[in-house]
Amino acid sequence: MKGRHRLGLLFSITGPYATIGQAMLNGALLAIDEVNAGDAFPFTLEPSIADPGGALSAYARLAKSMLIDEGLVHVIGCYTSSSRKEVLPYFEKYDGLLWYPSHYEGFESSENVVYTGASPNQHIVPLADFLLKRYGNKAYFVGSNYIWAWENNKIMREAVLASGGSVQAERYVPVGDVDHDSIVRQILDCRPHFIFNTLIGDSAYAFFRALRRAAKRAGLNQPRDMPVASCSLSEPELAEIGPEAADGHISSSVYFESIDTETNASFARAYRRRFPGQRATSADAEASYNAVHLLARALKAAGGEDMPAVRSVLSHVEFDAPQGPVRIDSDNRHSYLTPRIGVSNARGGFDIIFAASQPIKPDPYLIWDDVRHERVPRPAHLRIVK
Numbered sequence: 001m002k003g004r005h006r007l008g009l010l011f012s013i014t015g016p017y018a019t020i021g022q023a024m025l026n027g028a029l030l031a032i033d034e035v036n037a038g039d040a041f042p043f044t045l046e047p048s049i050a051d052p053g054g055a056l057s058a059y060a061r062l063a064k065s066m067l068i069d070e071g072l073v074h075v076i077g078c079y080t081s082s083s084r085k086e087v088l089p090y091f092e093k094y095d096g097l098l099w100y101p102s103h104y105e106g107f108e109s110s111e112n113v114v115y116t117g118a119s120p121n122q123h124i125v126p127l128a129d130f131l132l133k134r135y136g137n138k139a140y141f142v143g144s145n146y147i148w149a150w151e152n153n154k155i156m157r158e159a160v161l162a163s164g165g166s167v168q169a170e171r172y173v174p175v176g177d178v179d180h181d182s183i184v185r186q187i188l189d190c191r192p193h194f195i196f197n198t199l200i201g202d203s204a205y206a207f208f209r210a211l212r213r214a215a216k217r218a219g220l221n222q223p224r225d226m227p228v229a230s231c232s233l234s235e236p237e238l239a240e241i242g243p244e245a246a247d248g249h250i251s252s253s254v255y256f257e258s259i260d261t262e263t264n265a266s267f268a269r270a271y272r273r274r275f276p277g278q279r280a281t282s283a284d285a286e287a288s289y290n291a292v293h294l295l296a297r298a299l300k301a302a303g304g305e306d307m308p309a310v311r312s313v314l315s316h317v318e319f320d321a322p323q324g325p326v327r328i329d330s331d332n333r334h335s336y337l338t339p340r341i342g343v344s345n346a347r348g349g350f351d352i353i354f355a356a357s358q359p360i361k362p363d364p365y366l367i368w369d370d371v372r373h374e375r376v377p378r379p380a381h382l383r384i385v386k
Helices: 018-036 056-068 081-094 120-134 147-162 181-190 201-217 235-241 262-274 283-302 307-316
Strands: 003-010 043-050 074-077 097-100 113-115 138-144 166-173 194-198 228-230 250-253 318-321 324-328 340-344 350-356 382-384
Touching: 003 018, 003 056, 003 283, 018 043, 018 201, 018 235, 018 262, 018 283, 043 056, 043 283, 056 074, 056 081, 074 283, 081 097, 081 113, 081 147, 097 283, 113 283, 120 147, 120 250, 120 340, 120 350, 138 147, 138 181, 138 201, 147 166, 147 194, 166 181, 181 201, 194 201, 201 228, 201 235, 262 283, 283 307, 283 318, 283 324, 307 324
Parallel strands: 003 043, 003 074, 074 097, 097 113, 138 166, 138 194, 194 228, 228 250
Antiparallel strands: 250 340, 318 324, 340 350, 350 382
């Protein structure tokens, strides 16, 4: 008779970034199915699912309920950094472990969080080097008004200024805001070499459409003349943008569905079988999928949910993920991941143009970095993907 471990899944499958939340929940549920099938693990995982709807107050309330009322120890969830910051005090107070499956801005490390999404040296630093070398150093920043955008823009700004460039403007809108007309007009007036986008969810989709329409009216080829680059744009979101504006955008990520390996192909096939009618896989789905598999391996190695035992084995568990080998760093509980850069295409996917040759050690505080990013992996460490 197999044992049983209960875990929480805390994802916003309604609200302003529901597309991403649904992808993350899907990835976790698929991994739970795989863990529960067969005899590789002496236990099954039983999920308790909650939907905060993108509301910060709901995240805090539901996380507290999972930890206290349900007695859960492990919770996989949160997308935005604001939501992670909202729930973190409860995980630290009640000694639970939050498995955070989202790329983020870094500058955090907690005994009560395992980070399975990309750290800044795994997404924004390679993207900054790529943009400055390929397009120029006159930038425009637009983002959702919360910590993810603020901190990523700070890192990108330092890179631009260190190159001798300039930031033409830095504009923020509330999460969910879709009125970008004044921002788009300013972009057309500035004509930056590139636009760094940290908008999320519905705000981002509306911005891509508005910018493409305005560029066409001005006789511009937007992807060529004013490319938009992101550290969060994923395959399911391209469908939300729509075919009229989804192509030609740059995304820095550790996962794209177009990764050409049998492991990834198997993941994509399983995803579509499990969720017929759902859209493509994504970095968000893969990060939560990886979190479940890493958690299951940690529980098996620790012989149970005892927190000191689980913490002691975290750095010893590895997983052959769809993106490639993934493991948890013993120094900061972030993950070794493989940086990539892709360009969206008219088929609703990404053409990968750069990929790291191996997983990169996470550096959430950019302590290896100086102002000119001389000690961070640069394009010279990346290989061109044919």
